[in-house]
Amino acid sequence: MSHLKKTLLLAACLYTGVASFASNLSSTVLNVRDFGALGDGVHDDAAAFNQALFELKKVEGPKTLLVPGGSYLLDPLPGTPANGGHLNVLSEKDLTIRGEAGTLLLFGSAYHNGIVVNGGENVTLESIAVDYKPLPFTQGLIESVDTQKRQIVFKLDAGYPRVSEPHMSGKSTKNIAYIFRPKTALKMPEFYDQYVETVEELEGDRVRLTTRNPVEAAFVGNKIAMVARRKADAIVFSSSRNCFATKLTVHSSPALAYGIRNCGLVTLDGCKIIQPEGSNRLMTSNADGIHVKWGDQGPIIQNCWLQGMGDDSVNIGGTYERIVDKPDARTLIIAVHGSFRAHNDIQIVWAKNGEMESLVECTKVGFATIDGKRYMKLSFVEDLPESIQTVKAVGMKDADLIINMDQVPVNPVIRNNFFGRHRMRGILMRSPGAIIEGNRFEDLRGEGIRLGHHFGGRVEGPNGAHAIIRDNTFVNIRASNIVLADGGPTQKTESHARSIKNVVIANNRFSLYGQKIGYDPSGMAGNVLSVSTCDGVLIEDNVIDFPHPDAVKNTLVKINHASNVTIHDLIVEGELAPPSEWLELGDDVDADTIQVDQSRF
Structure with a gap:
């Protein structure tokens, strides 16, 4: 059995086994109302929640905090740090926080996270909606513009924050505005x-x-919406394992709706990111819907509905760090980052082409102070490659990078979800071994799915090798519907590494693609499949239906910097059309390894 199959089987067993184990044991249940919570949306109920959690922490075994229907206003407790939450669940095990019909948590500070689960094991958040009060964005109707001065005047919709309110601006705030259709709110x-x-x-x-x-x-x-984006997320899982978010709903967030960091197997099932029913809101979260960084196991995301976000629906991956200095043959200096640990699989990313290579064993992680600034010092058991380029020697843009592959959320499973009606991509996958199946992508400005790492400005990776993308539906995606591509400083790239390996794209359906994009330097509008920096891609039994009536004319399938790509039976507008009508082979393609077979039907 392959490593990927073993991991997926283990994930399934953990999901069903842990959940059934907890449900089969008697659970201590406390009601937050018994600790003074009113749930009237006016009084601060934070003390009642914290007292209830304090009492539950004394309980061994399964335990539940019941939150009856109502609107619970929560303000951060005095002394809560900037990275803290309105409700902090710290180092808990076998805990469920369960709402009922109509349970809503209102977070009173746009400067803090909502619910934070840190150091948890088998913690479940269930049947709860969350929102921020005040909202971290405002909106209104555009009345006039000055195109020369690049100015927009709009009238605020009733009930939305004034731009003079403190949380709507400031040094830590990023203000971005988006234009919407007034009738459809798209x-x-x-x-x-x-x-x-x-x-x-x-x-x-x-x-x-x-x-x-x-x-x-x-x-x-x-219509126009202006967000006040800052580092505060509605739901956070940090340094936790085998945790569950079930039927959670996020209505707004200053940044991410769900932030998952340094975790092992967090499952989101039946969750939503959506505006409140009957609301005229244009936005939900100001940044990504679900953002997963580091850890050793990717999430399971299933049966969820995500819309209205200010960025991607799902973003999964790790982080590269530039090599600042190499003071001797066995030492590297990098910026301080918590994902690097001794005896892990630390790999170098060559800035000249994006190729990755394992280094010798890192035996020690320490710190060093250089010119008054604190850095991380990595010591290795043997000499490192002499060709390593550092920030000190060649500058930031040309320096090589490293990543800890043992701190990458591998093998995520994303199935049976809706991703749409928001600003950017459906899925940005920078982690290997993903299964992406049975999802619907609709009304997106960016790509439906993008696999690949970025070793240029964003320094995110590794990439989406060994992914399976099957049985998905794409409707009205303006950019390329599926993109396989590594990104980097191509103007300085000596050669393109083909690091995205062994990807399957099967039985997907694409329709109403190709409308104009305001900013499209890569020419993605009108393109459906873009395959680049790849070695070993199987594209079979996919259907490209008719484009949008206003579609930009473009080649439907593009292949660049790739080898060993096989296309079986691609139906285009109802026919098995010859490749000359839909395929373009670009630069650095091993043409002899590109196979197209349109004869199986």
């Missing part, structure tokens, strides 16, 4: 996102924005 990707430079409050509930992006006269009459 974002308009044909226009540039507006990165705000100045904000002025005018008379009559009006706001004037000055942005650094092109402003068009066609903005007038459309």
Whole structure:
């Protein structure tokens, strides 16, 4: 049995086994109302929640905090740090926090996380909706623009934050504005996102924005939302294992809806990111819907509905660090980062081409101070390659990078979800071994799925090798529907490493693709499949239906910097059309290893 199959089988056993084990044992149940919580949306119930959790911490074995229907306002307790939450679940085991119909937690500070589960094992959050009060964004109707000065004037919708409120601006806040259709509340990707430079409050509930992006006269009459994005997430799982989020709903967040960091096997089942029913809100979370970083096991994300986010639906991967210095043959200096540990699989990423290579064993992780700044010092058992380029020697952009592959959330499973009606991609996968199946991607400005690492400015990785993408539906995706590509400083790249290996793209369906994108330097509008920096890709039994009536003309399937790509029976607009009508072979392609077979039907 392959390593991937073993891991998936283990994940399935853990999910069913742990859940059934906990449910079969008698559980101590405490009701938060018995500790003074009112649930009226007015009084601060944080003390009651914390007292209930304090009592449950004394209980051995399964335990449940019951949160009856109601709106519970929670403010951070005095002394809560910036990375803390309104509700902190610390070092708990076998704990369930369960809501009922109508259970809503209202977070009173846009500067703090919502619920934080840190150091947990078998912790379940179930049947709870969460929201921020005040909202971390505002919105209104665009009344006028000045295209020369790049200014937009809009009138605030009733009940939304004024831009003069402290949480709507500040040094740690990123203000970005998006244009929406007033009738459908869908974002308009044909226009540039507006990165705000100045904000002025005018008379009559009006706001004037000055942005650094092109402003068009066609903005007038459309809706606009301006987010106040900062580092505060609605739901956080940190350094936890075998945890569950079941039927959770996130209505808003200053940044991520769900942040999962340094974890092993967190399962999200039946969760939602969605505006409140009956609301006219344009946004949900200001950043990604589900963002997974580090850890040793990817999440299971299933039966979820994600919409309205300010960035990707799902983003999974690890982090590269530039090599700052190499003071001797067996030592590397890097920026301080918690994902690096001794005796782990530390790999180098060559900046010249993005290729990855395992280094010799790291025996010690320590610290060093250079010019008054603290760095991480990695010591290795043998000499390192002489060709390593450092920031000290060649500068930041050309320096090589390293990553700890034992701190990458591998083998994630993403199935039977809806991803759509938001700003960017459906799935950004920078982790190997993913299974992506049975999902629906709809109304996206960015790619439906993107696999690959980025060793340029974003330094995110590793990539999506060994992925299986099957039985998914893509509707009205403006950029390339599926992209396999590593990203880096191509103008300085000597050769393109083909590091994305052994990917299967099978039985997917694509329709209404190809509308115009406001900013499209890579020419992705109108393209359905883009395969690059790959070795070993099987594309079979996929169906490309008709494009959007306003689609940009483009080649449907593009292959660049790749080898060993096989395409079986691609149906295009109802026919098994010849490759000359839909396939383009670009630069650095091993043409002899590209096989197209349209004869099986």
